[in-house]
Every structure is written in C-alpha cells, then in structure tokens.
Amino acid sequence: MINITNIEKFATHDGPGIRTTVFLKGCPMHCPWCANPETQSIHSVFMYTASKCVACKACINHCPSKALSFVNGHMHYEQTKCILCRTCENVCMQDAISFNGENWKEEDVLEEILKDKDYYDASGGGVTFSGGEPFVQFSSLLHLLKMCKQKNISTAVETTGDVPFERIREAEPYLDLFLYDFKHLDNIRLKKVTAGNGKRIKANLTWLLKTCPDKVIVRIPIIPGFNFEEALLKKTFHYLQDLGVKKLHLLPYHTLGKPKYEKMGKLYTMETSMMKEEELSSYRLYAQDLGFDVEIGG
C-alpha cells in the first residue's frame, strides 16, 4: 500500500508533455514555504475549514475518541487521541472536515496512471511522482516505477535529494527524469531553516550527474529571506556548473499553499507577497551565460 494525497491529471509543470502527477506522503524536510504542507507527514492529516463550519458540533458529538472540541470558539483537534475513523468527516454536512492522505494499492495507482497513456504518448509526457518526498515510501515507489516501465510509461520524480543514496541508486534505472531541488548552498543554513541534510543532497546530486547527467534538471526555489541574494545565487550557479548540471529551473516564490496551513491549524510564517518572474530575469541571463539551459518556473 502507498499513502498518497492526490493524483493530478493533465499536469504540465512536472516534466515534459502531458503528465499524471502522484503526490506521496512523507518528507524529511520541513520548508516553511512548502506548497504542499499536508504531504510532510507520512500520516493522514486533519484539515478543517473554519469558514464552512456552522458550529453544529456533530463532529464533536460523534467522535468516539473525544479528539475534537471547541476552545474559545475554535475547533481543537488532538492528534494523539484520534484513531482516524473519519466519522467526523462523514457526519459534517458542511464539508468542513477532511483528511488528507489515503492508502492505495500500487496496482490501483497504476490503473489511474494508465488511463491517460494515449496523452503521454502523443505529447511526450508520462508520470511524475512528487510529494512530499517520494523516496520516503521507497518500496511502493520502486514497485510503481517498475510497473510503469513495463507499460512503457515515461517516469519522473520530484525529489529533495535528501534521501539514502541506495534508494537513488536502485531507482535510477527505472527513472527517465530527476527534477532535483537544490535549495541552499550552505549546509548549515539549509539545516537550520528546512531540517535538510545538505551534505547528502550534494552527494546524491554528484552521483546522478556522473551516472546520468541528461536525466537531471536542477530546480532552485527562489525564496526571499532565504536564498534570494545575488552573491549567493551566483555562487550557487557556479557550484552547479562545476558539478556538470546542464538544465536549471528557477522557481519564483509563491504563496499558493498558504490556505492549506490554515486548514491544518498551522501558522504560515513566510512573506505573503508572491515573486514576479521578471525579478529573476537577470539571474536567468547570468545562468545562460554560464551555459545552462534555463527556465523560470517549470
């Protein structure tokens, strides 16, 4: 079984052509700007939309574990008491409660992927496994990758790179594309803000670039207050150039994931203004001059 949050059809930003993107749960990093915070935990996540709630208390009254209550007019959820029976979700007539993450059989996920095979074949697309960090549920991921390859489906993974090397090595023959995040050059700063292991991310990237350089696109999320500094970005480009990176995507900071934080009862600690693509134009030119094939977004 594999725990996923969503299967997105006709995705066009997670690799070439028309794709199906499968979002897997679990991530070793905790980036405060994460657009999919509900995927960070490997467990199902309670989501509550206050604006839909009419305070009827049906969920509270039916919860067998007394995990829900109103505290000062706000819904309070105690994860340690919750047995994930989903009664609250079912009794809420306002659709104010949902749980994010569901266990699927790998074969059922494959069936969903196969439904759009004609589109992949016509557009040069395929399937992308995203998250979260898809390598966290490794045995399921590998099983799916092998099945996709047997069906001649092109495969991609969106990865933090912060995963055990053996998993990268074992999965590589079944992957056509690694969309590889590179968030910060400084391991200490990376660790402090995201809990990520920069040494491991760099080592895995180095191996991939030696083994299959044409399969790697490095993506840098550009985050104000974290890595959006001219000297740092230029130094990062030079570092990636030395490693042998050919394709680079610069991803401007956006706030599209913000409403999810509210639903999860979490505070969104980042800036609320989105970046404009034009803010990265000079960096695109700089990277192009270094020989990178560069895209903004992607």
Ligand code: SF4
């Ligand atoms: S899933 Fe079940 S135990 Fe958890 S809060 Fe809802 S009703 Fe209570």
Ligand code: SF4
């Ligand atoms: S059942 Fe739905 S509408 Fe009623 S209190 Fe619970 S969340 Fe609010």
